[in-house]
Amino acid sequence: MTTTPHIISGKFGTHDIQFETGRLAKQAHGAVLAQLGETVVLAAVVSDAEPKKGIDFFPLTVDYRERTYAAGKIPGGFFKREGRPTEKEILTSRLIDRPIRPLFSESYRNETQVIVTVLSVDEKNVTDILAMNAASAALMVSDVPFHCPIGAVRVGLVDGEFVANPDLSQIANSVLDLVLAATETKALMIEAGANEITEEKMAEAIAFGHAEIKKVIALQKELVKKAGKPKRAVPPAEFSEDIVQKIESVTRGQFDRIFTYPMKEEREKATKELYNKALEQFDAKAADFCEIPIKSAFDLVEKKNVRSYILDQKKRPDGRGFEDIRPITCEVGVLPRTHGSSVFTRGQTQSLGVTTLGTGQDEQRIDSLEGDMSKSFMLHYNFPSFSVGEAKPNRGPGRREIGHGALAERALKPVLPSQEKFPYTIRLVSEILESNGSSSMASVCAGTLALMDAGVPLSDPVAGIALGLITRKDKWQVITDIAGIEDHHGDMDFKAAGTRKGLTALQMDLKIDGVTVEMLQESFRQAKKARFAILDKIAGALAAPRENLSEFAPRIVRLRINPEKIGELIGPGGKNIRRITEETGAKIDIEDDGTVFVASVDENASNAALERIRAITEEPELGKIYRSRVRKLMKFGAFCEVLPGVDGLLHVSELADGFVKDVTEYLRVDDEVMVKVVNVENGKTSLSAKQVEGNVLTPKYPSDESLVAESPKRGDRGERPRARSRR
DSSP: OOOOOEEEEEEETTEEEEEEESSSOTTSSEEEEEEETTEEEEEEEEEEEEEOTTOSSOOEEEEEEEOGGGGTOOOOSSSOSOOSOOHHHHHHHHHHHHHHGGGSOTTOOEEEEEEEEEEEOOSSSOHHHHHHHHHHHHHHHSSSSOOSOOEEEEEEEETTEEEESOOHHHHHTOSEEEEEEEOSSSEEEEEEEEEEEOHHHHHHHHHHHHHHHHHHHHHHHHHHHHHOOOOOOOOOOSSOHHHHHHHHHHHTTHHHHHTTOOSHHHHHHHHHHHHHHHHTTSOTTSTTOOHHHHHHHHHHHHHHHHHHHHHTSOOOTTSOOTTOOOOEEEEEOOSSSSSEEEEEEETTEEEEEEEEEEOGGGOEEEEETTEEEEESEEEEEEOOGGGGTOOOOOOOOOHHHHHHHHHHHHHHGGGSOOTTTOOOEEEEEEEEEEOSSOHHHHHHHHHHHHHHHTTOOOSSOOEEEEEEEEEOSSOEEEEESOOHHHHHHSSEEEEEEEOSSOEEEEEEEESSSOBOHHHHHHHHHHHHHHHHHHHHHHHHHOSSOOSSOOTTSOEEEEEEOOGGGHHHHHOGGGHHHHHHHHHHOOEEEEOTTSEEEEEESSHHHHHHHHHHHHHHHOOOOTTOEEEEEEEEEETTEEEEEEETTEEEEEEGGGTSSSOOSOGGGTOOTTOEEEEEEEEEETTEEEEESTTSTTOOOOOOSOOOGGGSOOOOOTTOOOSOOOOSSOO
16 A cells, blocks of 8 residues: 655644654554654544444544653563553543544444554653644544544643643643643533633633634644545434334323423333333334334434423423522531541432541552652542442443543642641542432532541632533523433533632533533533532531541651751661661651651651651751760760760860869760750861759769870871761
């Protein structure tokens, strides 16, 4: 196979972006090599020629994978090769999937795969935005029926100015991290974290990002003109209009009755009975009988009825108004031995939040292409099948669970205290016990309560809410606090979390080809109103973080030592630090700047460890009085140990009032004497006995010059006094 390489490049943010096709991965149905700075990704697309039989959904798989060679690294571990996807790879796969999925025809059933591989990273430009644009470009040049290009951009807010595609250093200083995907005319997906910025500022950021997106879409269109393949035809829907008409005749008027039932279980039971009644209209014994098109047609009829009920009758399936929130209850301190716990219930969605406080040893270590990192705050989201009344095997967290946990973590992170103020590693777990709409936002609310119950000094409580959207050519309606049926048959899932000051997280996913500015503005308005109402409920249960930690949580004490003493504290092969932890039971973390954290549930153990650490690392303090021990006698005075391993010189002139002729008349080795530190300079400590109030030394021994050590001769170091440091 021979093809002509084509390259298109242009300005995107502060860098040039380049798309190339026709040189690599030529057997893929579409492949694009995208480059931003020295960061390079390859996006490849394949789609089966025939539809997959026996399914009623679009089988799209998106995989984003990072190769460690891209950063000049060799993977760790025994096998020395990349393994299961990391959390970042899973989240980036979701970022690529969510905006492209709604742009495929509902009747397209061909197995389709998009694979994006990171080939090179420059440790400046982030890979996820480049991967999203590369995936769209690869789909556009392929024969896969994807007709509308999308663009993606990251927007930061640094020193009050919006920045398109900020580099890693700018992201670290930004109060906003917004990822936006859109077509030329409408927003498709939003993923954002923020430090309590207003809805108005978020809307400005979206508009700013959309202007940048239009540039990258123009480049994709230019590439398609040069190298695009003819698009394959989309097969018609599996079910015929005749099937739809039969179902409509049986179900006419029945859905309006079902929608009056207040409970999810009642509606689901009645809907199942109605489906079975519709199924009886078809001959199950016929040779060509297939239930899948019937089920698809029934789902379509149900969708039409839900949307008509909302848009035409101005009602919701559970009877609420468009801006009503389901009943909320908040409980705290529900588990006796955890460090913090809560239960947040909104309608039939319920989250159990549990906080655990740990030390620096509990931080999560992450080996990424951008370098080694650590996390001191982790939020893990679990969604067992019993929460929706189903029996399924537990295979561990999937992409959905990881995505929901990351969203809730992003929402709470801006209000957490700094490590200097609260030196704990925090793990927060959300156990979803019931689910009927927006369990991720319930996790945010339960998380706020559990953190405050644990005594974590949050700057402000955070609440979250999910909104939906129903559209028709002539009408649209935003609805607050969507339930499962509204999410399933609606057009938008809009999740907003924040404090009373502003937004901390935002996520929007669509099933249509975009939303207008007016729709976004109305969503922001309703979300803010609902968020404030939920914050009132949270304040009613627990208005502020508890003043004291749980008795079962570790107490962490911070002290600072001379960085030069770190080696001495650790000891050869970790001997000293290991002995302290084994004998006291306390956990000890040491940082390079000399900060030492001592943690223990037992206060006595913590105090014992602190005493041992201070004994090893303490340095003489000017003006302080110590009980010292004489270690060596010299003609000019005595060397006295004031701290373990630290000696000072007690000169004969500071031994006693008047002239001291012979030091051996006053002191012997191993005598204890009270001394005052009178000078510390260049690592040398000078002591005085006569300046200690009430300390009067008098001759009490016979003179014995044999006890005096000889001074080293010139050029001969001789025997030296004890080292002032154990290093």
